[in-house]
Amino acid sequence: MDPVEPGLACGSDTAHLSLLGYDPRVYYxxxxxxxxxxxxxxxxxxxxxxxxxxxxxxxxxxxxxxxxxxxxxxxxxxxxxxxxxxxxxxxxxxxxxxxxxxxxxxxxxxxxxxxxxxxxxxxxxxxxxxxxxxxxxxxxxxEGKNIANVVLLRGCGIRIEVPAFEIKHGLAPCMAIDDAGHDKAIKLKVLGLEAVDQAIGQLARILWEAERSGQYQYFLCVTGDHSTPVEYGDHSFEPVPFALCRLRDFIGAIGEDNVMSFPLDDFPLPSVKSGEDVTENIDVAEHKSDQRKAFCGNSVCEFSEIAAARGCLGRFPRSEMMGIIKKFIKAKND
Incomplete structure (x- = not known):
């Protein structure tokens, strides 16, 4: 999915507006x-x-x-x-x-x-x-450190008035950040992605416990606001992966026992020690594509740019994202 439009390396602010259904050319x-x-x-x-x-x-x-x-x-x-x-x-x-x-x-x-x-x-x-x-x-x-002797007054802006997300879409959002890419910190980015995996695992367990009790039917959507490659160190214009499914299908693919055994303990945010080389590559466990089964008539069973490009949704602009999500939810609820 293109967060704003093809070929545009957007900022987080315009990307967030765009992803959540607010045209940045109107509201930014x-x-x-x-x-x-x-x-x-x-x-x-x-x-x-x-x-x-x-x-x-x-x-x-x-x-x-x-x-x-x-x-x-x-x-x-x-x-x-x-x-x-x-x-x-x-x-x-x-x-x-x-x-x-x-x-x-x-x-x-x-x-x-x-x-x-x-x-x-x-x-x-x-x-x-x-x-x-x-x-x-x-x-x-x-201590030989840089001093903080100025505040860079940038990004001048005024308060905007927009319809609340819950009112506009009837949904509630959640986001994350991209510092490791800006710092070209390969090691920190890997640790950050592992932390996201933990957060999704905890979220899936909590929501599945609620769904089993008959409260609601839940859906998972995972995407990004923009790409920030560690080799480049800044926002780039590539499209971002987008994944959407019913929680029950996710549980079926991962395995209910695996999800329900996921620990709900607090875990620290990823960090590195002072002076540690964050640009070096680190060993990552080899991923076997046959460990997970694809579902929903799709052939994609992992979350990455290349894998998502094979998905049934093809490539689409952000203006269609909320419509796709709401139509998917409606179709599964009908």
Whole structure:
């Protein structure tokens, strides 16, 4: 499936909108609002938000991807900061994930305005002034690490109004992330895929227990928002695999005993040690294609780009995805 259209290497924001049934050419208004609202910052009309310039040269767009301890501290210092030349403006900063934060400003700002540009320029300078003097950066300097001395104000966006996904489709969504591909971290990507396998195994067991009790009939759909090859280190334009089936058919293929014996214990998110080479290949258990039986009249029994290309759905644009899912559910329920 092409997440937006053939040949387009899309961002996660536009891809997510597209996959979930919202045309990005109609609804997209910048990444910043997604990051900020996802971090818990409320946005009102007149606010603008940034995903994460200064007049200097950017050495690295992230001081450290693993910023879970220091990031919230620095964001808290910046939250509520004042702008000397613009005392009427409020600045809110909230830590999001890894090296990212959300910045919200208001009131009466727009994405294209001379006054807004002046406010943002002063904001950048004040952010840098506060950060360079913080003890965390003194400590990072002593340890030979990059300092976090600027917030890259990018992905400017405003809050969008769209019909809720549950109302639009009558379904509930779930997603994941693609950092390992960006970092060209082969080892971390493999560990990440193994973690996804664990999550799907746990989900299948929980849903099957519910379905056996007669609550609902469940369906599984697995896909991606875009491709991020480790050799390339960025989003690329290849189509992504798409798989859809009834839960009961999945259980039949995997084996009920295997699914019900799957542990439901918490498991850690994949990580690597500091200084560890994440670009090296690691040994992966050989996969035998005859271990699983295909079903639903299909010949595909594994989830990959090449395998999915042989599937009965062929290649289709994202605009058809939700329709395919809902028609499949309806056909199996009738």
């Amino acid at each position: 208004r910048g990444r910043g609002a997604f990051e900020s609202m996802g971090a818990g910052l409320a946005m009102a009309p007149g606010d603008i938000a940034f995903k994460d310039e200064s007049t200097g040269i950017i050495v690295s767009r992230r001081a450290d991807r693993h910023f879970e301890e220091e990031g919230p501290i620095l964001c808290a210092v910046l939250d509520g900061m004042k702008l000397p030349s613009f005392p009427g403006y409020e600045v809110r900063v909230r830590y999001a994930t890894e090296h990212r934060c959300g910045v919200v400003k208001g009131p009466k700002l727009s994405e294209e305005a001379k006054n807004t540009a002046a406010v943002i320029n002063e904001l950048s300078k004040e952010i840098t002034r506060i950060l360079v003097s913080h003890p965390i950066n003194a400590k990072r300097t002593a």
